[in-house]
Structure formats: C-alpha cells, structure tokens
Amino acid sequence: xxxxxxxxxxxxxxxxxxxxxxxxxxxxxxxxxxxxxxxxxxxxxxxxxxxxxxxxxxxxxxxxxxxxxxxxxxxxxxxxxxxxxxxxxxxxxxxxxxxxxxxxxxxxxxxxxxxxxxxxxxxxxxxxxxxxxxxxxxxxxxxxxxxxxxxxxxxxxxxxxx
Numbered sequence: 001x002x003x004x005x006x007x008x009x010x011x012x013x014x015x016x017x018x019x020x021x022x023x024x025x026x027x028x029x030x031x032x033x034x035x036x037x038x039x040x041x042x043x044x045x046x047x048x049x050x051x052x053x054x055x056x057x058x059x060x061x062x063x064x065x066x067x068x069x070x071x072x073x074x075x076x077x078x079x080x081x082x083x084x085x086x087x088x089x090x091x092x093x094x095x096x097x098x099x100x101x102x103x104x105x106x107x108x109x110x111x112x113x114x115x116x117x118x119x120x121x122x123x124x125x126x127x128x129x130x131x132x133x134x135x136x137x138x139x140x141x142x143x144x145x146x147x148x149x150x151x152x153x154x155x156x157x158x159x160x161x162x
Contacts, residue, residue, distance in 0.1 A: 003069060015125070016057045018108050021139040022114050026045040026046075026061065026119075027047065027048055028046065029044040029045065029046055030043045030045065030046060030050075030126045030130045030131060030157070031044070031050065031077075031114075031131060031156065031157065031158065031159065032044050032045075032157065033045070033083060033157075033158070033159045034156045034158070034159075034160050034161070035083060035085050035087060035105070035159075035161040035162065036085070036086065036087065036160065036162040037085050037086040037087035037161055037162065038083075038084070038085065039055045040081055040087055040102070043083060044079045044091075047116060047122070049080070049135050050073070050074045050114070050116060050131075051074075051082045053078055053079060053082055053115070054074065054078060054110055055072050055073060055074060056072070056073070056074075056075050056078075056111060056113060057070060057071065057072045057113075057132050058070075058071045058113050058135075058136045059071075059137040059138075060134070060135075060136055060137045060139070061137060061138055062134070062137060062152075063149055064128070064154075065118075067081035068086050068138075069118055069119060069147050070118070070119050070120070071113055071115040071117065071118055071132070071134045072113075072115060072116065072118075072120075073113040073117065073131070073132075073134070074113070074114050074116075075107070075112065075114075076090075076102075076112045076113065076133070077106040077107045077108060077111075077112070078112050079114060080104065080107065080161075083134060083161075084152070085103060085104075085161050087161035088103065088104050088105075088162070089102070089103055089104060089161070089162055090102040090103075090104065090159050090160070090161055091109075091155060091159070091160040091161075091162070092133065092158070092160075093153075093156070093158045093160075094153050094154060094155040094157060095125065095135065095155040095157050096152060096155060098155075099153075100150055100151050100152075100153045101120055101151070102132055102151045103131070106151070109155070110136060110139075110140070110143070111136060111137055112133060112134070113134045114132075114133060114156065115131065115132045115133070116129070116130060116131055116132075118132070125155060128154035128155060131154075131155070131156040131157075132152070132154040132155075132156065133151060133152045133154070133156060134152060135148050135152060
C-alpha cells in the first residue's frame with residue numbers, strides 16, 4: 001500500500017513538472033535578415049534579441065498618425081553594426097509583401113529606428129507592427145517627403161542587405 005502511494009506521488013509530481021527548457025516554446029522570430037555582403041548569411045531575430053541591442057526613441061509626427069508619437073526601437077545603424085554587414089542597400093519586405101529600399105547611408109546620416117513600440121506599447125500587426133521603420137521627420141524638413149515616407153515600411157518581416 002505504501003509503495004503504491006509513493007509510486008502515485010512520483011507519477012503526479014512528474015506530470016506537474018515544467019517541461020525541460022529545450023521543450024519550452026521559443027519566442028517567435030519577428031525579423032529575418034539575409035546579408036548578401038556576407039555570402040547570404042541569415043539571421044533570425046526575436047523581439048527580445050532586438051531589445052537586447054539597446055533602444056532609442058524618436059518623438060515625431062507622421063502622416064499615418066494623429067499628433068506627435070513616441071517611437072522606441074533599435075537604431076538600424078546599431079542592428080547593422082551588430083550584424084557586421086558591409087552592404088550598401090537594405091531591401092525591406094513587409095508582411096503584406098510591400099517592399100522598399102533604404103540606402104545604408106540613410107542610417108548613418110539619420111537615427112532611423114526599427115521601432116517595436118509606439119507610445120510605450122508594442123505594436124500589433126493590426127497597428128503597423130511588430131516592426132516599423134521610423135525616420136525623425138520633425139527633426140529635418142528634408143525628411144518630410146514622399147521619398148522618406150515610402151522608406152518607412154511597417155509590418156517589416158525581413159531585410160535583405162546587399
């Protein structure tokens with residue numbers, strides 16, 4: 001009787017144990033980067049990966065929102081430095097297959113963000129998330145043009161570097 005009780009207790013304890021770390025669900029990849037300047041090297045990043053690179057903020061108005069907005073994200077220059085890229089052009093693709101090109105010179109000249117938060121909240125897909133390219137439009141009147149607005153892709157899912 002005592003042996004049956006111990007065996008039952010061990011079986012129940014095994015059922016309520018959390019799964020091993022390898023079996024736990026991993027955070028979803030929200031950005032894939034393929035770097036042709038490094039032989040097509042692919043890097044998949046989660047939101048946590050991007051946040052670990054350090055964040056910056058841009059407070060600006062945009063054509064897509066009412067009033068001034070506060071965006072937080074990883075500076076694209078920092079992401080490129082982290083990846084060690086030597087490319088000259090970024091081709092961004094959104095979840096809806098929209099594509100735009102950004103010269104790497106843009107991210108060295110301006111503090112362009114790959115934003116993951118707007119006004120302190122992560123951005124859902126239904127509100128231009130999870131990633132949105134933001135230029136500091138209010139900081140330089142030259143950025144308030146269709147050229148830079150068209151480079152500001154939202155729902156970014158991948159970046160190709162060449």
